[in-house]
Amino acid sequence: MQKLIIINGPNLNLLGKREPAIYGSLSFTEFMDKIKTKYPKVQIDYFQSNIEGELINKLQEVGFNYDGIILNAAAYTHTSIGLGDAVKAIETPVVEVHISNTFNREEFRHQSFISPNARGVILGFGLQSYELAIQSFL
Numbered sequence: 001m002q003k004l005i006i007i008n009g010p011n012l013n014l015l016g017k018r019e020p021a022i023y024g025s026l027s028f029t030e031f032m033d034k035i036k037t038k039y040p041k042v043q044i045d046y047f048q049s050n051i052e053g054e055l056i057n058k059l060q061e062v063g064f065n066y067d068g069i070i071l072n073a074a075a076y077t078h079t080s081i082g083l084g085d086a087v088k089a090i091e092t093p094v095v096e097v098h099i100s101n102t103f104n105r106e107e108f109r110h111q112s113f114i115s116p117n118a119r120g121v122i123l124g125f126g127l128q129s130y131e132l133a134i135q136s137f138l
């Protein structure tokens with residue numbers, strides 16, 4: 001069975017409640033339930049943290065034994081050299097995702113420390129960005 005993991009960064013635990021006009025009104029738990037039902041032949045794990053070092057630890061932990069990582073590093077995307085280095089250091093391919101189209105938002109969201117080392121980037125399709133990333137691994 002293929003093993004994938006979705007890793008979400010800071011404030012994404014508030015999905016459903018946080019700025020619904022941008023991020024939608026579905027909670028991530030509800031979304032995960034739907035996705036797991038839709039892709040029963042794939043193991044899809046989930047990890048979320050608001051703490052940069054915990055995200056790096058998780059990337060290192062799964063980065064040599066999973067088939068794919070779907071990473072929404074949220075605000076750390078734009079600030080964290082450490083997360084970018086972790087993506088570069090591991091073997092498992094990482095697809096970077098964002099719910100919103102970060103390029104039609106503030107300029108500080110246009111830079112990503114993840115993209116140069118990601119297999120690909122999917123953004124702007126709401127929670128569907130995650131599903132498209134899953135499909136890229138199938």
Ligand code: DQA
Nearest residue numbers: 072074075098099100102109
């Ligand atoms: C985000 C975009 C980031 O700029 C922002 O800091 C987030 C969420 C997105 O999924 O659209 O927290 O990664």
